[in-house]
Amino acid sequence: MIYITGDCHGDFRKLSSSRFTEQKELNKSDYVIICGDFGLWHDTAQERYWFDWLDKKPFTTLFVDGNHENFDRLYGEFEAVDFHGGKAHRIGSSIYHLMRGHVFELNGKKIFAFGGASSHDIKDGVVEADEYDSRTMRNKMIRINHVSWWKEELPSKEEMDLGLKTLAENNNTVDYIVTHCLSQNIAYLISGGLFKEDRLTNYFDKIAETVNFEKWFCGHYHVDYEILPEYQILYNKIIRIV
DSSP: OEEEEOOOTTOOGGGSTTTOGGGGGOOTTSEEEEESOOOOOSOOHHHHHHHHHHHTSSSEEEEEOOSSSOHHHHHHTSOEEEETTEEEEEEETTEEEEOTTEEEEETTEEEEEEOOOOOSSOTTOEEOGGGOOHHHHTTSOOEEBTTTBOGGGSOOHHHHHHHHHHHHHTTTBOSEEEESSOOHHHHHHHHTTOSOOOHHHHHHHHHHHHOBOSEEEEOSSSSOEEETTTEEEOSSOEEEOO
8 A cells, every 4th residue: 555645854753653653554565655745854853753653653665855855965865776666765774765756666556756855945145054043034934055955956967868768668657757846837726826936846737737646746835735636745644555
């Protein structure tokens, strides 16, 4: 079985056995996918506690990255391994980051994964750590480079090219697409133009126009909302897809 949910931001209590009761029927061959903002941040005792807690769950945890992840650690600390037809970073014994641009075959379904999104809470800019002054900046929407913000929140050209190549190798047909943000055309529908375009949302527009898929799942917007039959935004809900 495969279940899917939205952002966790390092707080995985919605996956507790009292709230996610379906896990009692699962094993490590079953999966829970998190649609970005998983919560891989700074190496703390609290983070290590939660990752150990997830590893002890009966299911395997998978996630695409969001815009609130520590990309220095994600890309530099964890081993990239072959995983069900694609590449993934092994975070724990049964926790995997699905790398951008790969198609994974899970329980008979093809899933195209592509994380990342633009941060919308940085209207006052990004500063270097030695430039940050808490006395004057603490109430501003500022992020600190390599501390609370990373340029890798948006994909590289190489990652986007890989995604298009991988989809072409699969005849531009998958069962599910899992991302953190939406394509620009769909984001416009839910926001009336609030969410500005970037190279990733425009890239997803291209994918939406050329790829056959049954359902597109994302997080990022902190709502549970279905848009048209094909698009599902997730936050608190945990739904079964297989």
